[in-house]
Amino acid sequence: MNGLRSFLKAALLCAFATSGLMADDYYKEAPQFHQWPDSKAARYEISRIGPIGISLSLIQPAFTMRISGVEPGSPADATGQLKKGQLIESINGQTLKDRDPRVILGDWITAAEAKDGVLKMMVKDGPKAVAREVIVQIPALGAYSKTWPVDCAKSDQIIRRFADFLAKIDEPNHGAALFLLSTGEQKDLDVVARWFKGKLSSDRKGIPWDIGYAGLAVCEYYLRTGDQSVLPAIKSMADELKRTIYNGGWAGRGAAPYRYMAGGHLNGAGVHCVTYLMLAKECGVDVDPHTFDSALKHFYRFAGHGNVPYGDGLPEGGFVDNGKTGGLTFAMAAAAALTPEGEKSVYAKARDISGTKGFYSTSWLYHGHTGGGIGELWRGTAMGVVRDKRKEQYRSFMDGRRWMYELARTHDGAFGWPSGWNVSYGQTGHTSGRAWGNYIPLIYTLPLKKLRIYGAPRTPFSNPYTLPERPWGTAADEIFLSLEPGEYAPGKALDISRERLATHASMQLMGIINDAKVSDENLLAYAHHIDQGIRAAAARAINNQGRFHLVVPLLKSKDARGRHAGVTCITGMFKGKGMPTDKITEEMFELVGAMINDPEESWWVVESALNAIGRAQPEFIEKHIDPLGKWLQHEDWWLRRGAMIALTP
Secondary structure, X not given: OHHHHHHHHHHHHHHHHHHOOOHHHOOOOOOXXXXXXXXXXXXXXXXXXXXXXXXXXXXXXXXXEEEEEEOOOOHHHHOOOOOOOOEEEEEXXXXXXXXXXXXXXXXXXXXXXXXXXXXXXXXXXXXXXXXXXXXXXXXXXXOOOXXXXXXXXXXXXHHHHHHXXXXXOOOOOOOHHHHHHHHOOHHHHHHHHHHHOOOOOOOOOOOHHHHHHHHXXXXXXXXXXXXXXXXXXXXXXXXXXXXXXXXXXXXXXXXXXXXXXXXXXXXXHHHHHHHHHHHHHHOOOOOOHHHHHHHHHHHHOOOOOOEOOOOOOOOEOOOOOOOHHHHHHHHHHHHHXXXXXXHHOHHHHHHHHHHHHHHHOHHHOOOOOOOOHHHHHHHHHHHHHOOOOOXXXXXXXXXXXXXXXXXXXXXXXXXXXXXXXXXXXXXXXXXXXXOHHHHOOHHHHHHHOOOHHHOOOOOOOOOOOOOOOOOOOOHHHHHHHOOOOOEEEOOEEOOHHHOOHHHHOHHXXXXXXXXXXXXXXXXXXXXXXXXXXXXXXXXXXXXXXOOHHHHHHHHOXXXXXXXXXXXXXXXXXXXEOOOOHHHOOHHHHHHHHHHHHOOOOOHHHHHHHHHHHOOOOHHHHHOOHHHHHHHHOOOOHHHHHHHHHHHOO
């Protein structure tokens, strides 16, 4: 049966991709996420089922629900009838079958809250016991609107419940102040003022994780209020980043060298430090020019080129992000807000292409180093940045992941990812320090645009600052920041307006691109897609399927993204080998050689072209000694490295 479902899914995806029909209209039960539950696995743990207040072990057969804990003070606890070890046969007459059980559990919460909040559980004390009905009553918050979290009474209640929860805290933990500032409500601002006004040390330092995550709220608070008592703290943190910067980035827990992560960059922390420096600059704080400029350049160059890497490396392939590319969205948002060019700047474009990565990387839900929860802190909010530019994609993205946010809610209004299934970073606002869960509900408030990094207008306390027109690359590089696909033939481009989460997130697109029956036209179209990972997948499919006749048309493309895909066929790509040497023609090498000789060519294309030339014979390479010598002396090590590879033969 599973084999048949997989075959039907693949066939439908390919048919709908070429016909223009939407696969999610016909195959709603197809797996959407990479970590689809294994029907043979002995057990899955879910530490919290949203506001119900129980944790579950899902055991075989058929994902039977066994209670593994009951939260004190929760609706489940209020029944006085639920305890660890009991089995739940059904909830409101339904069982966990056919779909991802996490999605079903989240949907049950949505359905109950839309009506009377009643969850009728058939519970028994053991496998042979007789089941009895236990009614759990959760608050009836109403149904989500079609435009949620905008114009949605339920979303408004969720926001208010969390804000009121945070207002009871004596000292802010990570994310608390940022969320309260994001609501735009005066009473929430008053809470932040109680925490910040006259209370922040002028010697406030901290490691990059803390400055990047907690420092943002201090800057946003100043830009909202002009409270000068916090400026010394902002300055102190900026100076600490000056002290610890290394090659444009930061280690996770201090200056490099440091033993953690081999002492190099840890961009999961560093990318938020760039956001902090942008906001600090807007606050009028004196930020060291070298620190500011080198960090801006270092991180800007990742936009549109793949995933932000873990350290000081080239952009990474694939779709597992760990929140770094989502974080880059807000670094670039802060840059666009700081410079007078604003929405006309390359930073606004870099923001948008980084944000839309959230859509394509969703297949790898909760997947990543140290546990995938950190990626989800930023993927949802990052996609919210392009809500107005990719409306249908944003809608399917939010609706397809709504269950996550239902399960993340606690019975008393806080948030934290339910742990288990490779999920971590679930600490709620009940704890001090890094309460990662406080960042989750920002998806509800981002559209309100009350934070500068979320699109709020400049305030009387903003200090605009002219940034470099383009900190990396040539004018040709800006196409990699575009949300419009390139033309793969005159007047022809891929229609990405039809993309939906169920059919066009990365896992689904891989099924289309890798199908042996996919047309040449579709492969050329996907090689001009807006997302680097998808373009690389098209190049990999061209190589794997031996369609080398498509490489020259790509190398001749008027769109730099197409040319890059063509060069990638020669060099190889993430989880894919380059073309066999005997298939690389003299014409291909001549086209690649022209790229490194063109001073207006995209640097990102040149970087790959230099690597491709390294596969040529020494006689061919010798003809290009002069330009290769110039690239060998380039300011950026990406291109110096490429030139060294080209010259090695």
